[in-house]
Amino acid sequence: MIQQASPSAPAAPGMAADLAASRRREADAALAELGHASTAARRAIVEAMIASGRLETPEQLLHDAREKAPATSLATVYRTLERLDAAGRIKRATLASGAVGYGFCGTGHHEHAICLRCGLLQPIRPCLVSDAPDLAGFQVSSHVLDFYGLCARCASEAGATSSGSAEAEGTGRPA
C-alpha cells in the first residue's frame, strides 16, 4: 500500500554499489548495536527498511527482505521490528490508507515528517522542542513531534493529477 521507490534488488553496478554497501554497513551497525546475532533474515529486513526510507507494512518488508533472504517469515519480520523498536530505532505510524507502517530511523532523538501518501520518513534534526512547557507538575519524560503531509514528489504528483495515483486516500489527518 505504500510506494516502493528504490530498488531493493542486488545493487546495480556503478555508483549504486556504494549506496548498497553503505546500507549494508548501516544495517550491520544497527544489528551489532542491538547485541543480537546478525542473521541473514535480520540483515535483509533491516537493509530493506533502510533502503526504502519509508514506512512500510510488515507484509511489504517481508516481500522486500525475501529478495535477499528468501526463506524469511512474517514472524521474523515482527520479531525484528520488536527488537529494533526496543532499541528506539523504529518509527511506527498509521498512514491515511489505514495501513500501519514501520520505518527505520537513525540514532538519537529527532522529529519526523511523514508523507501520508507514500510513507516517506524524513528525519528532522535537531529536535525542535527544546523545552517542555510548564504543565502544573507534569513530569515530561519524552515527546513526539510528527509532521504529516505530502513529500515534494507526492505533492507535485497530486497537484498534476487531482486524484492521487497511490492507494492511500488523503484525509490529511493521521490516525
Place this chain on the structure above:
Amino acid sequence: MIQQASPSAPAAPGMAADLAASRRREADAALAELGHASTAARRAIVEAMIASGRLETPEQLLHDAREKAPATSLATVYRTLERLDAAGRIKRATLASGAVGYGFCGTGHHEHAICLRCGLLQPIRPCLVSDAPDLAGFQVSSHVLDFYGLCARCASEAGATSSGSAEAEGTGRPA
C-alpha cells in the same frame, strides 16, 4: 489497565452535581455538533470519556457507559469512537502497558500531555508549533506533538512507592 479517578456513578449531591451537569452539557454539545442523533448509549459513552479525562480502553468505556446505559454494546463504543474521531474529538494513544486508550479532547487544535501511568490527558493550549520548519518541499498539512511522562499525582506516587501501583509499567517510551 488505566486508572479511573473520578466516580462515574450518578452525581453525588452538592457541588458535584454542577460538574455532572456540565459534563452532560458538554457531551450533548459534542453530539449535537456531530449532527447525529443523541441516543442514550452515545451520551453515556461521551459523558464517561469527559468524566474520566483520561485515555481509556474501549472495554473500560463500555463498563463506564453501562452505568448509565446498561444495554450498551462494545460495537457501539467503537462506532461512537469512530464518529468522534472523524470529528477530530478523539485522542488515541498506546500507553506504557501496551493498552490502546481513547480520550476525549475539546475542539480546536492543541497539544497533549499524556501520563503513561494513569492515562491522564492534559490539553496544552495554545498550539506550541507555530511554524513548520523548511522541509525541502514537504507540504505539512498537520502535526502532532505529544508529551509523555507522569502527571503530578502519579509522579508523587511513583516517588513514594518505588514500584508503581498502577498496572502500566513504565518504559518511559510511548509506543
Place this chain on the structure above:
DNA sequence: CTGCAAATGCGACTCATTCTCAATACGGAC
C-alpha cells in the same frame, strides 16, 4: 401519535500480531 431513517445489540467474522515448537544457523572455543 406515527412513520421512517438512523442507531443499536448481538454474534459472526477479519486480519494484524503473537505464540509454540521442532529444526536450523550463528559464532565462540578449541
Place this chain on the structure above:
DNA sequence: GTCCGTATTGAGAATGAGTCGCATTTGCAG
C-alpha cells in the same frame, strides 16, 4: 576448520482488537 550450546528461525495455530451484517429498537420530524 570443526564442534557445540544457544539464539534464532519458519510454519502454522492461536489470540484478540476491531468490524460487519442484520433484525430490532429508538429518536425525532411532521
